[in-house]
Amino acid sequence: MPRSVLAHREAVVELLSGLPGARGSERVPLPEALGRALAVDVHAPLDLPPFPNSQMDGYAVRSADIPDGGAELRVAAPVPAGAAPEPLQPGDAAPIMTGAMIPDGADAVVPIEKAQPDTFPAPGAETRVTLPATEPGSFVRDAGSDIARGALALAAGTVLGPAQLGLLAALGLTAAEVRRPLRVLLVTTGDEVVEPGQELRPGKIYDSNGILLETAMTQAGLAVLRTGISDDAPAALLRLLRGHADSVDLIVTTGGVSKGAYEVVRQAMDGQPVEFLSVAMQPGGPQGIGTFDGVPFLGFPGNPVSCLVSFEMFLRPALAAVLGAPALRPAPLARLAEPLASPAGKHQVRRGALQAGGTVRLVGGAGSHLMHALALSDVLVQVPADVTELPAGAEVEVWML
Amino acid sequence: MPRSVLAHREAVVELLSGLPGARGSERVPLPEALGRALAVDVHAPLDLPPFPNSQMDGYAVRSADIPDGGAELRVAAPVPAGAAPEPLQPGDAAPIMTGAMIPDGADAVVPIEKAQPDTFPAPGAETRVTLPATEPGSFVRDAGSDIARGALALAAGTVLGPAQLGLLAALGLTAAEVRRPLRVLLVTTGDEVVEPGQELRPGKIYDSNGILLETAMTQAGLAVLRTGISDDAPAALLRLLRGHADSVDLIVTTGGVSKGAYEVVRQAMDGQPVEFLSVAMQPGGPQGIGTFDGVPFLGFPGNPVSCLVSFEMFLRPALAAVLGAPALRPAPLARLAEPLASPAGKHQVRRGALQAGGTVRLVGGAGSHLMHALALSDVLVQVPADVTELPAGAEVEVWML
Numbered sequence: 001m002p003r004s005v006l007a008h009r010e011a012v013v014e015l016l017s018g019l020p021g022a023r024g025s026e027r028v029p030l031p032e033a034l035g036r037a038l039a040v041d042v043h044a045p046l047d048l049p050p051f052p053n054s055q056m057d058g059y060a061v062r063s064a065d066i067p068d069g070g071a072e073l074r075v076a077a078p079v080p081a082g083a084a085p086e087p088l089q090p091g092d093a094a095p096i097m098t099g100a101m102i103p104d105g106a107d108a109v110v111p112i113e114k115a116q117p118d119t120f121p122a123p124g125a126e127t128r129v130t131l132p133a134t135e136p137g138s139f140v141r142d143a144g145s146d147i148a149r150g151a152l153a154l155a156a157g158t159v160l161g162p163a164q165l166g167l168l169a170a171l172g173l174t175a176a177e178v179r180r181p182l183r184v185l186l187v188t189t190g191d192e193v194v195e196p197g198q199e200l201r202p203g204k205i206y207d208s209n210g211i212l213l214e215t216a217m218t219q220a221g222l223a224v225l226r227t228g229i230s231d232d233a234p235a236a237l238l239r240l241l242r243g244h245a246d247s248v249d250l251i252v253t254t255g256g257v258s259k260g261a262y263e264v265v266r267q268a269m270d271g272q273p274v275e276f277l278s279v280a281m282q283p284g285g286p287q288g289i290g291t292f293d294g295v296p297f298l299g300f301p302g303n304p305v306s307c308l309v310s311f312e313m314f315l316r317p318a319l320a321a322v323l324g325a326p327a328l329r330p331a332p333l334a335r336l337a338e339p340l341a342s343p344a345g346k347h348q349v350r351r352g353a354l355q356a357g358g359t360v361r362l363v364g365g366a367g368s369h370l371m372h373a374l375a376l377s378d379v380l381v382q383v384p385a386d387v388t389e390l391p392a393g394a395e396v397e398v399w400m401l
Numbered sequence: 402m403p404r405s406v407l408a409h410r411e412a413v414v415e416l417l418s419g420l421p422g423a424r425g426s427e428r429v430p431l432p433e434a435l436g437r438a439l440a441v442d443v444h445a446p447l448d449l450p451p452f453p454n455s456q457m458d459g460y461a462v463r464s465a466d467i468p469d470g471g472a473e474l475r476v477a478a479p480v481p482a483g484a485a486p487e488p489l490q491p492g493d494a495a496p497i498m499t500g501a502m503i504p505d506g507a508d509a510v511v512p513i514e515k516a517q518p519d520t521f522p523a524p525g526a527e528t529r530v531t532l533p534a535t536e537p538g539s540f541v542r543d544a545g546s547d548i549a550r551g552a553l554a555l556a557a558g559t560v561l562g563p564a565q566l567g568l569l570a571a572l573g574l575t576a577a578e579v580r581r582p583l584r585v586l587l588v589t590t591g592d593e594v595v596e597p598g599q600e601l602r603p604g605k606i607y608d609s610n611g612i613l614l615e616t617a618m619t620q621a622g623l624a625v626l627r628t629g630i631s632d633d634a635p636a637a638l639l640r641l642l643r644g645h646a647d648s649v650d651l652i653v654t655t656g657g658v659s660k661g662a663y664e665v666v667r668q669a670m671d672g673q674p675v676e677f678l679s680v681a682m683q684p685g686g687p688q689g690i691g692t693f694d695g696v697p698f699l700g701f702p703g704n705p706v707s708c709l710v711s712f713e714m715f716l717r718p719a720l721a722a723v724l725g726a727p728a729l730r731p732a733p734l735a736r737l738a739e740p741l742a743s744p745a746g747k748h749q750v751r752r753g754a755l756q757a758g759g760t761v762r763l764v765g766g767a768g769s770h771l772m773h774a775l776a777l778s779d780v781l782v783q784v785p786a787d788v789t790e791l792p793a794g795a796e797v798e799v800w801m802l
Contacts, residue, residue, distance in 0.1 A: 030597075034616045048772060050606060055768070057660060080633070080663050082593030084603035097663060099593055099703065101604040112660075146765075147773040154776065162620065163802065166613030166705055167776040170606070174598040192483030192500055196431075197575040202485035203502040205451060205571070212567030215435045219563065232481070259458065262481050262498060302500065304567055330779050332733035332799055333759035358734035358798060367456070371449060372548040375555065375568040378731050397759060398733055400801055401564065 002280035004385065005313060005347045011289055012318040015296045019249055019322055023180035030165050036178035037221055037325030038158045044151050044171055047144035052102040054079075055139040059093040059115055059129060060106035063136045070132045075121055079103060093129055095120045102140055109139035147171075157324020159221070179325070181223040185248040186213055187240060189255040189264050190302055191232040208304045208371060209254040216311050220319060220326040222250075232256070234267035241268065245295045252315070255302030258286040265299045274299070280385055282346045282366060284309040304371050309349045312380060312399060329399045334360035334379070336394045342366075342383040351377035352398060360398055377401065403681035405786065406714060406748045412690055413719040416697045420650055420723055424581035431566050437579035438622055438726030439559045445552050445572055448545035453503040455480075456540040460494040460516060460530060461507035464537045471533045476522055480504060494530055496521045503541055510540035548572075558725020560622070580726070582624040586649040587614055588641060590656040590665050591703055592633040609705045609772060610655040617712050621720060621727040623651075633657070635668035642669065646696045653716070656703025659687040666700045675700070681786055683747045683767060685710040705772050710750045713781060713800060730800045735761035735780070737795045743767075743784040752778035753799060761799055778802065 003011075025039030054060065060079060065071060078095035079085040087104035088094055094103055102109070112118055116130040147153055153171060154164055160176060168176060193207045194200065207229055214224045225248060230237040241251060256265030257276055265288060266276055274290030274297060284306040288299025300310040312329065320328045334352070337359045342348040351374050352360040360381060364373025379398035383390065390396065404412075426440030455461065461480060466472060479496035480486040489495055489506035497503070497510060513519055517531040548554055554572060555565055561577060569577060589610045597607045608630055615625045626649060631638040642652060657666030658677055666689060667677055675691030675698055685707040689700025701711040713730065721729045735753070738760045743749040752775050753761040761782060765774025780799035784791065791797065 030612050031615065034619065046601070049770060050601060051603065055770075081591060082604050082633070098659065099591075099606070141768070141770055146771050153773065161802065162613050162617040163709065163772075163775045163778070165616055166609040166709070167772050169597045169612045170609035170705065170772045172597045172601060172607045190482060190500075196570045196573045200447070200451060200573060202452065203483050205500070206573045208567040208571035211431050211570045212563050214432065215566055216563040218435065232483070258499065304571065308564065308567070327779070330755040330801060331757070331759065332735045332755055332761075332780075332801075333796075334733045354731040354733055356732070358732065358796075360733075367542070369450065369456075369542055370547050371564075371568050371571045372554065374564045377564070378728070379733070395734075395759075400731060400733075401562065 002278040002285065005279060005281050008279045008287060009314050009317055012298065012314045013321045015289060016250070016318050016322045019182060019296070023182060023249070025177050025179050027175050027177050029175050030168060030173070033160045033165060033176040033178050035221070036160055036176070037323065038154055038156050038160065039177045039179045041152055041156050042154045042168065044147045044149050044153045045173070046171060047149045048146040048170055049141055049143060052143050053099050053141050054096045054102060054109045055098065055141050056109055056111040057097050058109045058111040058139065059131055060088060060096040060103055060109055061093045061131060061134065062088060062090060062105055063108040063134050063138070065091055066131055066133045068133050070130060072128050072130045075127050075129050078120065078123060093131060107136045107140070108134045110134050111139060155324070159325050159327050179323070181221055182249040183223045183225060183247065184217055184250040184252055185225045185227065185241070185244045186210065186217065187227055187230050187237070187251070187253045189230045189232065189237060189253055191262070193229050193255070195229060209302070209307045212304055213252065213254065213307055213311060216308060220316055230264065232262050232264040234264050237264055237268040241292055245293045248295060251292055251295055251297045252300060253288070254300045254307050257288045257299040257301055269297070269299070280346050281309070281313065282343060282348045284313065284349070303369055305351070305369065305374050308374065309380065313349065331397050331399050333395050334358050334398045336390055336392055336396055337361040339392050340383065340390050342388055344388050345385055347385045348383035350381040350383065352379045352381040353377055354379055354398070360396065403679040403686065406680060406682050409680045409688060410715050410718055413699065413715045414722045416690060417651070417719050417723045420583060420697070424583055424650070426578050426580050428576050428578050430576050431569060431574070434561045434566060434577040434579050436622070437561055437577070438724065439555055439557050439561065440578045440580045442553055442557050443555045443569065445548045445550050445554045447572060448550045449547040449571055450542055450544060453544050454500050454542050455497045455503060455510045456499065456542050457510055457512040458498050459510045459512040459540065460532060461489060461497040461504055461510055462494045462532060462535065463489060463491060463506055464509040464535050464539070466492055467532055467534045469534050471531060473529050473531045476528050476530050479521065479524060494532060508537045508541070509535045511535050512540060556725070560726050560728050580724070582622055583650040584624045584626060584648065585618055585651040585653055586626045586628065586642070586645045587611065587618065588628055588631050588638070588652070588654045590631045590633065590638060590654055592663070594630050594656070596630060610703070610708045613705055614653065614655065614708055614712060617709060621717055631665065633663050633665045635665050638665055638669040642693055646694045649696060652693055652696055652698045653701060654689070655701045655708050658689045658700040658702055670698070670700070681747050682710070682714065683744060683749045685714065685750070704770055706752070706770065706775050709775065710781065714750065732798050732800050734796050735759050735799045737791055737793055737797055738762040740790065740792050741784065742790050743788055745789050746786055748786045749784035751782040751784065753780045753782040754778055755780055755799070761797065
């Protein structure tokens with residue numbers, strides 16, 4: 001019986017569960033923290049906003065000064081953004097700009113559009129304004145209404161994008177404590193595989209798994225150690241793994257895990273607690289999982305599309321589950337632009353391109369060798385194991401690449 | 402009349418339409434090209450796959466050798482992946498591994514599961530195998546079936562992610578010609594704004610727009626020049642802009658564009674062909690657009706959430722339209738976890754967090770000052786201008802952050 005996608009993902013989570021914090025953390029300036037994961041919870045050192053401020057350009061008033069029918073008030077000195085205003089005297093209305101501090105005594109803002117006259121007087125002019133009644137608190141952003149001092153701002157593990165860095169800056173912070181990346185040894189295998197740039201002899205193909213997984217892992221926050229391609233000699237692969245195993249947190253290989261006659265990874269793992277199994281998934285069914293000399297090990301299949309699907313379906317979500325980072329791929333919905341068929345009992349992962357209006361067009365067929373199709377896709381279309389046919393227009397879950 | 406979101410986006414596209422290629426291109430090794438945009442079309446220098454190969458572990462055969470009832474064939478020397486096999490003799494079946502080259506003469510592969518016996522013989526053994534009839538071409542991946550030599554592999558402007566770099570490597574390439582980034586001058590303004598790390602006096606707030614837009618623009622492939630915060634003195638802002646305008650391709654300011662009494666950007670742009678207008682959008686309504694001393698200029702509102710929404714709704718898609726990069730934000734669908742209300746005649750952009758199963762939870766209210774809410778979001782929920790209410794469960798377009 002092949003293992004379900006979910007069961008294998010849980011097995012990868014279990015395998016990686018000893019990893020958190022293995023490499024410690026470092027403090028970096030905010031611009032350099034882009035894409036890194038927070039090492040610690042960050043609590044707000046101050047209220048946001050730091051003081052009650054106006055949500056509109058208008059007049060700051062004491063709401064009790066204005067009866068239901070409205071009232072004419074004396075215009076006080078204006079409050080620009082950035083100023084620390086004088087307290088508001090009873091019977092006064094202070095011109096106030098968006099974001100400016102509400103003066104002591106004021107408890108509401110009347111937008112300028114509702115004032116008569118509906119433009120601000122020239123500074124220094126002694127004048128009056130007629131304003132309608134207003135509820136206390138109207139158009140006032142209270143101190144701490146975005147986040148209160150001491151509250152959790154961002155949890156450990158949060159990946160710092162522009163919005164998260166913006167929040168840290170708004171809190172007055174200039175640096176963040178981020179995790180040092182986990183180290184992964186990435187080995188591509190196969191007698192047929194040669195480095196790009198070399199001569200391509202008959203029967204050979206260029207290695208695309210290396211750069212594909214290296215950059216996907218880099219984007220996911222891992223530090224990747226590449227060692228070049230291992231050919232199909234188990235002894236050479238063993239030497240290579242032994243040479244690096246104690247300096248990495250995780251080993252990932254590609255190829256050599258299925259049931260052919262020359263499966264180098266299977267052979268090299270002989271005597272190690274590594275299981276080779278079939279996951280009920282298309283593509284990416286053959287998988288290896290275990291430890292090599294005590295280091296967590298994953299053996300992905302050799303096909304590039306299978307490799308990326310394996311990474312996205314198992315390693316990336318397991319890292320998210322165990323370390324909190326990278327964040328899980330968001331999984332929104334789209335409508336199929338065309339019907340599809342999927343083998344019974346297998347979770348199918350198709351490549352797709354999102355179109356305007358929330359439809360998704362399938363790119364390439366189910367075949368796992370279609371690298372060009374993968375490069376033209378921006379989502380993985382998820383077809384659950386119990387689904388064998390879907391009509392055009394059917395709603396599917398899509399994982400964003 | 403406020404301008405529609407679409408009309409303003411078109412105006413930004415028009416503003417930027419002179420930019421393509423302004424900074425030229427450079428050649429970088431593939432790992433360093435991650436996230437960069439291709440400067441030129443790349444055509445495939447070879448077929449992918451480079452030769453016909455087997456989709457399965459099985460036997461390579463001449464289909465004409467096997468009548469409808471099946472046949473017993475002599476087992477030839479096996480074909481491992483990476484080898485250049487001898488031609489297949491009539492009446493022979495050659496054990497072949499997934500990805501291995503189809504021998505001359507063979508035109509189909511019979512999967513090992515359908516053979517009798519259904520395991521490969523030991524190498525060197527003189528033996529025979531019984532195979533069922535098969536169609537020509539079965540389980541053969543033709544040369545060029547993924548992409549044919551000479552065909553367009555990736556178009557100029559394509560942003561190079563793992564899959565695109567994997568394709569270039571599969572084509573034997575080791576470097577890519579990528580665009581030099583456009584340079585943007587980013588100036589945050591406001592008397593109330595101070596740099597993070599400084600003392601926060603009453604009425605002041607920390608600048609979050611700077612790092613928020615700097616990193617969003619960096620992710621979008623721009624080279625960002627920051628000059629610190631300009632206060633609300635128009636002469637100082639003018640000096641700053643004049644000092645840098647001729648070394649950048651685009652100027653973006655934040656704040657000082659609405660109708661208050663102290664709008665520094667409006668004042669500094671006096672005499673320049675810059676329009677200040679209201680876009681029918683919430684948040685992010687007030688916008689400035691034009692040229693400053695001939696350099697394209699965009700004036701975003703001062704609020705951080707409005708800033709990011711302005712960037713995502715206008716500048717990012719305009720860059721995608723004009724330069725092809727960054728790629729447009731994919732816009733799939735999600736179902737509202739809760740009802741929402743939206744002002745008539747305004748396109749509302751709410752912040753949301755995707756949940757399992759394709760629902761989206763709104764984070765924070767419509768208010769544009771909620772930086773913490775933005776930092777907890779992963780999508781922008783789009784509510785068109787003609788929609789005023791949506792029930793829980795309604796389908797909405799979500800833009801991924």
